[in-house]
Structure formats: C-alpha cells, structure tokens
Amino acid sequence: MKLLRKPTATQPPISKSEQLLFSGTLRHDKTWAQHADPLLRMSFWSMARQFPTMLTVIARIAWREDPRALAVLVGAQVVSGVMTAFLLVSINQVLVALFSNGPTSDKLWDALPALLSGGAASSASVLLGCLIVKVEARLYPKIELACGSAYYEMMSRVEMAAMEDKDIQRKLAAGINGTDSVRRMLDSSVWVVSGLMSLTAAAVVLASLHPLLVGALALIAAPRWWGAVVVMRRAYASRHAWIDHARAVDVLIYPITRADATPELRVHGAGRVLVHAQKDMGATAAKEKERLGTAEAVTEIIAATMSGTARVLAYALLWWLLVSGGMPLAAAGTAVFAIRNATGYLNTVVNQMNQMFEESLYLTDMNNAIKLGKDHAIPVGGAPVPGTGVDVVLRDVSFRYPGADKDALVGVSLTIPPGKVVALVGENGSGKTTLAALVAGLYLPTGGTVSYNGVEVRDADRESVFDRVALLSQSVQAWPMTVKANVHIGDGGRPLVQEDVEAAAERADVRTIVEELPHGWDSIAIKGFERGTKLSGGQWQRVGVARALYRGRALNIVDEPTAALDPRAEIEMFESLHELTDDGATSVLLITHRLAATASADIIYVLHEGRLIESGSHGDLMAIKDGHYRGLYELQASQYAAEADGATKVPTQRR
Numbered sequence: 282m283k284l285l286r287k288p289t290a291t292q293p294p295i296s297k298s299e300q301l302l303f304s305g306t307l308r309h310d311k312t313w314a315q316h317a318d319p320l321l322r323m324s325f326w327s328m329a330r331q332f333p334t335m336l337t338v339i340a341r342i343a344w345r346e347d348p349r350a351l352a353v354l355v356g357a358q359v360v361s362g363v364m365t366a367f368l369l370v371s372i373n374q375v376l377v378a379l380f381s382n383g384p385t386s387d388k389l390w391d392a393l394p395a396l397l398s399g400g401a402a403s404s405a406s407v408l409l410g411c412l413i414v415k416v417e418a419r420l421y422p423k424i425e426l427a428c429g430s431a432y433y434e435m436m437s438r439v440e441m442a443a444m445e446d447k448d449i450q451r452k453l454a455a456g457i458n459g460t461d462s463v464r465r466m467l468d469s470s471v472w473v474v475s476g477l478m479s480l481t482a483a484a485v486v487l488a489s490l491h492p493l494l495v496g497a498l499a500l501i502a503a504p505r506w507w508g509a510v511v512v513m514r515r516a517y518a519s520r521h522a523w524i525d526h527a528r529a530v531d532v533l534i535y536p537i538t539r540a541d542a543t544p545e546l547r548v549h550g551a552g553r554v555l556v557h558a559q560k561d562m563g564a565t566a567a568k569e570k571e572r573l574g575t576a577e578a579v580t581e582i583i584a585a586t587m588s589g590t591a592r593v594l595a596y597a598l599l600w601w602l603l604v605s606g607g608m609p610l611a612a613a614g615t616a617v618f619a620i621r622n623a624t625g626y627l628n629t630v631v632n633q634m635n636q637m638f639e640e641s642l643y644l645t646d647m648n649n650a651i652k653l654g655k656d657h658a659i660p661v662g663g664a665p666v667p668g669t670g671v672d673v674v675l676r677d678v679s680f681r682y683p684g685a686d687k688d689a690l691v692g693v694s695l696t697i698p699p700g701k702v703v704a705l706v707g708e709n710g711s712g713k714t715t716l717a718a719l720v721a722g723l724y725l726p727t728g729g730t731v732s733y734n735g736v737e738v739r740d741a742d743r744e745s746v747f748d749r750v751a752l753l754s755q756s757v758q759a760w761p762m763t764v765k766a767n768v769h770i771g772d773g774g775r776p777l778v779q780e781d782v783e784a785a786a787e788r789a790d791v792r793t794i795v796e797e798l799p800h801g802w803d804s805i806a807i808k809g810f811e812r813g814t815k816l817s818g819g820q821w822q823r824v825g826v827a828r829a830l831y832r833g834r835a836l837n838i839v840d841e842p843t844a845a846l847d848p849r850a851e852i853e854m855f856e857s858l859h860e861l862t863d864d865g866a867t868s869v870l871l872i873t874h875r876l877a878a879t880a881s882a883d884i885i886y887v888l889h890e891g892r893l894i895e896s897g898s899h900g901d902l903m904a905i906k907d908g909h910y911r912g913l914y915e916l917q918a919s920q921y922a923a924e925a926d927g928a929t930k931v932p933t934q935r936r
C-alpha cells in the first residue's frame with residue numbers, strides 16, 4: 282500500500298563517490314522545486330482542463346512558423362477521425378449482412394459494398410498517416426529552430442552582471458530544456474487530438490448501439506487514466522529529487538569524451554576517479570530506476586485489474602443485451618470491435634497528455650528564461666557616442682560584483698585619452714580586469730560614471746560603445762571554427778574579406794604559421810573534427826591579436842597579452858601595441874604584470890585593493906620614494922639581471 286501513497290520527492294542515498302567528490306548529497310534544483318508541488322497535486326481533470334490552453338499556445342507558434350503545414354496537419358487529422366467512424370460503421374454493416382438470414386453467398390454479396398468502403402476508409406487512414414508524417418517533418422524543425430533561436434538570441438543580449446547572478450543564471454540555463462518542448466508538445470498533441478477523434482467516433486458508434494456501452498467504456502478507461510497519472514507523478518517526484526545527481530554525473534564524464542581532454546585525465550589518473558564515480562553514482566541512480574519500475578508494475582497491475590474487471594462487466598452487459606434480445610448479434614460484434622479500439626486510443630490519449638504536461642513545464646521554463654533575459658538585456662537605443670576616436674573618463678567609479686560582499690573598485694577617477702598607451706598595474710585581485718570591463722561597457726558602475734566622448738555609458742547606445750572597442754585577453758576565446766573564421770569573428774558584423782584577414786594575420790605575425798597548417802586558413806581550430814588542428818597557447822595569443830587588429834577599433838583593451846609568448850614575440854607585441862597609437866587617435870589600455878613593458882606607456886595607473894593609488898609616467902612614478910609602483914618595479918627588476926646596455930625588456934638570467 283506504500284506505493285499507492287501520494288508520491289513525494291525522494292531523498293537520494295549518498296554513494297561513496299558522491300560523498301568523496303561533492304562532500305554530501307547534491308542540492309536539489311530550485312527550478313524543479315517550483316514545478317514539483319503543483320505537479321504532485323495535479324489531477325487528471327485539472328490536466329484535462331488545461332489541455333485547450335496548451336493546444337492554443339502551440340498552435341499559435343506553429344501557425345506563426347508555417348500556417349499551411351499546420352492547416353494540412355489539422356485537416357488530415359479531422360479527416361482521419363471521420364475515416365475511423367466510417368470504418369466502424371462499415372464493420373457494423375458487414376456484420377449485419379453476415380448475421381442476417383439467407384444463403385451464405387447472398388450474405389457475402391450483401392456485405393461486399395460495406396467491405397469495400399471499410400477497406401477504402403482503412404487505406405485512406407494509412408495515406409493520411411503518411412501525409413501527417415510528411416507535414417510533421419516540415420513543421421517540427423521550423424518550430425524547434427524558432428524556439429531555439431528566440432532563446433539563444435535573448436541569452437546573447439543579457440547584461441554580464443545578470444549572467445553572473447546565480448539565481449538568474451540558474452533560471453536562464455533551465456530554459457534550454459524547453460527549446461524543443463513545443464515540437465514535442467505538438468507531436469503529442471497530434472496523437473492526443475487524433476486519439477480523441479477516434480475515441481469520439483467509437484463512443485458515438487457505441488452510443489448508437491446502446492447508451493449503456495458508453496458508460497462501460499468510461500469504466501474501462503478510468504483505471505488506466507488513474508494509473509498513468511500516478512506513474513507520471515511518481516516519475517516527476519523522483520526526477521525532481523535526482524536532478525542534480527544526474528547533472529553532476531553528466532558534467533563529470535563530459536571531459537572523458539573530449540579529444541582535447543586534459544592531460545591530467547591520463548597522467549594523474551583523474552580518468553579512473555571519474556569512471557569510478559560514474560559507475561558508483563550510476564548504480565545508485567539505477568536503484569532508484571528499479572524502485573520506480575517496481576512501483577510502476579504494481580500500479581499497472583492494479584489499473585489493469587480494475588480496467589479488466591470493467592471490461593468483463595462490459596462484455597457481461599453485451600451478453601445480457603444479446604440474451605434479453607436488446608441487441609442483435611451483429612451490433613454486439615461491432616461493439617466488441619469498438620471497445621477494443623477505444624481502449625487502445627484511450628491509452629494513447631492518456632500517455633500523450635502526460636507527455637504534453639511534462640513538456641509544458643519545460644516550455645514554461647523557457648518562456649520564463651526569455652522573459653527574464655528581456656528584463657536583464659542590454660538596453661537597445663540611447664545616445665550615440667559622438668566623434669571617431671574615444672576619450673574615456675572615469676569619475677569616482679565604484680563597482681561591486683553581484684553577490685559579492687565588498688567593492689572590487691572604490692572611487693576610481695582616471696582618463697584614457699585618444700592616441701595614448703595607458704597601462705594598468707597592480708597586484709593580483711587589485712581590480713585591473715574589473716576596471717577594463719567597466720571601460721568596455723560590459724558592466725555599469727555601481728557608483729560614479731564612465732563616459733565616452735562626454736556621453737555616459739549608462740545613457741549611451743551600448744552598441745555604439747562596443748563598436749569603439751577591441752578586446753584582447755590572456756585567454757583568447759578559441760571558437761570551434763576555422764582559423765580564418767576565428768580572425769573574422771573579431772568583426773562578425775561585416776562580411777569576411779580574406780585579404781583583410783591575411784593582412785591582420787601578417788601584422789600579428791601569425792600568417793606563416795597558419796598557412797603552413799595542412800589545411801591553411803580552412804583548418805578547424807579544434808581537434809576531433811575533419812580538418813581539425815590544435816594551435817599552441819602562443820599561437821592562439823597571436824590569433825587573438827590578429828582578431829583585434831582585424832576589428833581595428835579606436836580603443837584596444839589588452840589584458841596580459843604576452844603571457845604565452847616567447848621573449849622575442851613579447852617584445853614585438855609591445856612594440857606593435859605602441860605602433861597602434863601612431864595615428865594619434867587609437868588608444869591602448871594595457872593590463873600587464875610585466876612592468877618592463879609599462880615603462881614606455883604614456884600614463885600608468887596603479888591600483889591597489891580596488892583603489893587608484895598612483896598615476897603618471899614611468900619616470901614620475903619611479904621618482905616617488907617608497908612609491909607602490911617603484912616598489913613593485915624594483916622587486917621585479919631584482920629578479921633579473923639587466924642587459925648590458927641597460928634595456929629592461931628581456932629577462933636573461935635568474936639570480
């Protein structure tokens with residue numbers, strides 16, 4: 282009887298691996314928690330009441346994408362339902378003819394027209410089924426694509442600060458499960474609608490034979506419905522409880538299949554840990570599946586017993602009607618056929634409706650994510666940034682990351698004039714990258730202002746802010762596409778021009794490297810693909826430079842650009858950054874720990890614990906006795922022996 286109780290979210294037992302790798306049981310996903318309670322309370326009738334609303338939602342989306350296909354689909358289903366009714370009527374006529382008095386040959390001739398029309402109805406149903414398959418193949422991908430595009434388009438426009446908020450992030454990420462839900466719901470609704478039509482046809486035929494038979498049909502159906510709802514609710518409760526467990530296993534084993542899997546997987550034996558965890562945690566999950574399977578079997582037995590009893594009662598009713606003369610033998614034969622068909626349709630309707638409800642939860646997640654994304658999207662419009670160059674001014678800027686308990690930047694005021702190289706220096710965590718992100722317009726300050734040519738970023742058309750900036754960071758984004766496309770993506774808004782890609786690559790000193798690859802510019806920068814290749818860290822850094830040069834904007838924000846470069850390449854890189862400003866309009870905001878490279882910057886800003894503590898040229902800062910910059914510089918310089926000519930660029934020898 283325990284199995285018949287209202288299902289609840291089960292608490293997963295902790296496997297050894299779960300304890301070892303996650304220090305306890307995995308937290309339940311809140312998105313699922315939101316659904317679980319209403320779902321567990323949901324009855325079949327409340328589901329049935331919501332069915333028309335769901336149908337309207339998916340029909341509206343399908344209509345928007347391909348009205349013709351939807352019209353054909355609905356039309357084909359209606360005709361298919363009519364064919365089912367027609368088939369049952371034909372069967373009845375055949376049976377009436379066969380059970381009448383007279384010689385067998387006459388009876389067969391009498392039954393022939395109904396036999397032929399029944400056969401025609403059957404063939405028509407088959408053809409309509411084929412038509413439905415064809416139309417579905419045309420409509421479904423369009424719907425899936427439309428939902429996926431709407432979701433990804435919105436996600437790509439969400440403010441960075443919102444993306445980093447854990448609650449927002451969780452809801453945004455949950456939406457991805459709904460991108461193919463409309464397609465699945467439409468698929469299920471096709472089955473539900475055609476099942477309902479066939480069911481109605483069978484019920485109408487049964488009612489015409491004897492009204493009591495419709496009641497018998499309802500009695501046969503009810504336990505099946507009950508069983509399906511109980512099984513579905515139990516599965517939901519379980520899924521709700523195990524969702525993080527399942528996600529953790531997926532995330533754990535993902536690196537094992539990647540061609541560029543980390544060397545630690547092999548050398549450190551991390552692969553063994555992961556495989557063992559997958560087995561161990563998988564075994565715990567399998568126990569839950571077994572529990573569900575046993576419970577489902579018990580529910581099925583109860584539902585089948587009750588439904589079978591109702592069926593026996595229905596046949597007893599038919600028997601009584603026959604014996605008492607209330608129904609001719611032919612009608613009873615049709616009734617048996619109709620009851621058999623109707624119970625099949627019923628099972629389909631119930632199962633597919635359950636499926637639709639499951640998908641509707643995912644669809645709700647997706648719609649909520651899109652709405653949330655809209656609420657936190659980078660605003661469209663605003664004041665355009667005037668002029669061509671960029672004069673950036675920060676006034677009393679403070680910034681705190683979402684969820685952080687202290688400011689990453691406090692009261693920073695500085696300028697980045699056009700045509701200058703401006704260096705940002707400071708210890709790890711002093712706020713350099715944060716400041717650069719604010720300058721780029723990726724975050725809005727929580728206090729103070731950042732302005733471009735006199736227009737505050739907060740009020741500016743953010744597109745026009747982004748349009749002035751080229752980014753180059755230490756970890757160059759390695760997109761899984763060709764090397765050529767990896768350069769072009771720096772300015773994806775304009776068509777790819779091969780000469781421009783090559784010119785940028787030439788300046789970034791990467792052209793010969795790329796052209797010597799087996800597939801040259803068409804090499805795909807990820808292993809495991811056709812034409813796949815792997816670039817070294819330094820080569821990627823140069824591709825990143827080529828990307829920024831190809832973009833060619835007024836303000837270049839460069840964060841630790843030389844971390845992966847050899848000494849010669851490092852010097853060339855710093856020189857070429859300086860050359861960028863030769864036009865007097867292009868500026869460079871350079872973040873680096875290589876203080877030898879900052880010596881030639883026009884302005885150096887020194888950050889410490891989020892505050893601007895010193896600024897000026899290298900000479901100005903070195904002149905400050907006990908100055909922070911001077912201290913850092915001398916510390917670094919003390920690690921290297923200076924070149925004989927006094928150049929401080931190339932570290933040559935460790936002390």
Ligand SMILES: Nc1ncnc2c1ncn2[C@@H]1O[C@H](COP(=O)(O)OP(=O)(O)OP(=O)(O)O)[C@@H](O)[C@H]1O
Pocket residue numbers: 445682683685689707708709710711712713714715716
């Ligand atoms: N996305 C983030 N969310 C929350 N805190 C962050 C985030 N990024 C950085 N921080 C915190 O903000 C502070 C400044 O970090 P930031 O990355 O700007 O320092 P940095 O000077 O660039 O450091 P490094 O030299 O190590 O690159 C640090 O305390 C860091 O932990």
